[in-house]
Amino acid sequence: MLSEVTAVRYATPLREGGSMPGLIEADDRRLYVLKWVGAAQGRKALVAEVLAGELGRGLGLPVPELALVDLDPVLARSEPEVQIQDQMRASGGANLGMAFVSGALNFDPLCFDVDVDTAARVLWFDALIGNVDRSWRNPNLLVAAGGLRVIDHGASLIFHHSWARAEAWRRKPYDASDHALRRAAGHLSKVDAELAVLAEAALPAAVAAVPDVWLVDEPGFDGPDAVRAAYTAQLTARLAGPRDWLPEVAG
Template identity: 90%
Template sequence: MLSEVTAVRYVTPLREGGSMPGLVEADDRRLYVLKWVGAAQGRKALVAEVLAGELARRLGLPVPELALLDLDPVLARSEPEPQIQDQMRASGGANLGMAYVSGALNFDPLCFDTDLDLAARVLWFDALIGNVDRSWRNPNLLVAAGGLRLIDHGASLIFHHSWKSAEAWRRKPYDASDHALRHAAGHLPQVDAELAGLAAAALPAAVAAIPGVWLDDEPGFATAEDVRAAYTAQLTARLAGPRDWLPEAAS
């Protein structure tokens, strides 16, 4: 389960990404990047962040700690920009917090070397979840003390925007032509079997970490547990193989 914290101070907007996340201080005296439940992408982006992030962590990939972050809309009074005020007022209650990585730099594939094994593991993971947001233009990778950090998985698991056609996604090939770590595709066979087994074992806990408040009232489902079961079925089927959705090495 995610730890639960409460925002006590709004620090500043982070003017990157479509949802313009905010930097807040929580009652545990730590800084978090707050992803708004009231943003245009809605709660499904937060569901994808949690499921993908917690699954990545259990695969041994470096993801900043995630937390369920409670926000009182009264904090909007400290933000002068009306658009951000509106987003904050629409996001009262449970939001997603990602631990702030101090001193981090944005990854540039032309400037930073990456361990080939780690690069292949990140590419494999992105292929599993269908992450379209790791391009060389916007890799959503940070370089900090201790190495890379994977961030921003809200655009993954696109099948949950149309559950009626979700089964077709299970075998959908992953397009890695613009992926920031595309060079590691030739190393995927070496990590595939290990990661598939780890992901299958880790999936129940990752799905269980999704806060029920973001799954309630999902059209077509009676309960939050039914929605969790659907996520589990989708990714279990994708893992089962053949995993021909994995990208091939560039010729």
């Protein structure tokens, strides 16, 4: 389960991405990049962040620690920009925090090398969750002390935006043509069997980590547990094989 903390200080907006996350200090004296529940992308982006992020951590990928952050909208008073104030005021209660990676640089495939095994594991993971937001234009990868960090998965698991058609997603091929780590596609067969076993083992805990508050009132479902069961069925079926959704792009 995610750790639970309370925001005590709003530091600054990061002014990156559509949700314009903010940097906050929590009562555990740590800094977190906060993804707002009141942002335009809505709570499903946070569900995807948690489920995919925890699944990635279960695969051994360097996903920064995630936390459930309770926000008092009164902190919006320290933000001068009206648009961000409004977003903060709409985000009272549970939000998603990602541990801040100090000194990190944005990954550029032309400037930084990633070993082929790590690259293949990230690419395999993105193919599993259908992550459409790891392009060379916007890699959502950080380079810091200790190596690569894998971040921002709110644009994955897009099937949950239309549950009536979700089953078709299970076999949908993953397009890696502009993936930041596409050169590792030829190495996927070497990590596939291992990662499939790890993903199956990590899936229950990843699904359980999604808080009830982001799953209630989902149309067509009788409560949060039923929604969790649907996520589990989707990803279990995708893992079951044949995993012909894996990309074959080379170079």
